Amino acid sequence: MSEIVLSLKGLTRSYAVGGGKSLEVLKGVDLDLRAGEVVGLIGPSGSGKSSLLHCVGLLEASEEAALTIDGEDFKNASEAARTRARLHKIGFVYQFHHLLPEFTALGNVALPQRVLKRPLKEAEAKAKALLEQLGLGERLDHQPAQLSGGEQQRVAIARALVNAPRLLLADEPTGNLDPQTSQQVFEALRDIVKSQGVAALIATHNLELASHMDRVVSLKDGKLVELSKADA
């Protein structure tokens, strides 16, 4: 079996909602993800999918949970350690691509490498290779506005992977696309994740897409339940 990239135990998350009250969204979530595994995260609206992705993505500190990514322990990790891990170990894809409009596809994908102070040539070579792998070899010099919605999302996927993360977190990555484009973008994401040996957690409302993932986990009443393929 391939190595464990993410190990999470006992994650809780509450929000203060005024009047001294708090809303307990995650009530002890456990999750392991292995290299090369594509896991769907489903659950009703408001069940805590984005909250879970934020905690796993180290955008929020989790004090009680035991959390390791790529063997590094993030329980009580400093802000600096979390920021470093977000740059090196974790890639993010959102529902809306958030590409920089004045940059080309190549420039957008090379950017995270430049943040790591990689030389321009090296950054662009990596960006080009990923964009080609995602079928965008003819679109390198297009700006986001000159790309279709599906192409924009594939650029966002390339950007998320350019720093060679171990973990890819995606929040409704195809939520803004029509069903056919959605399927194509998902397949491109799955293929590249598998070829790079990344572990991916993909929140989605699209049960058809979820049925094409290796495993599906569902958030229910603050807990994560593993679904059999037939239930997804």
Ligand SMILES: Nc1ncnc2c1ncn2[C@@H]1O[C@H](COP(=O)(O)OP(=O)(O)OP(=O)(O)O)[C@@H](O)[C@H]1O
């Ligand atoms: N900053 C916050 N303050 C208070 N409550 C919050 C905050 N963020 C989220 N919540 C609440 O936590 C619950 C979970 O929200 P979350 O966005 O994680 O759900 P979700 O499963 O991703 O929903 P959706 O599928 O609609 O995107 C919701 O009831 C939401 O209102």
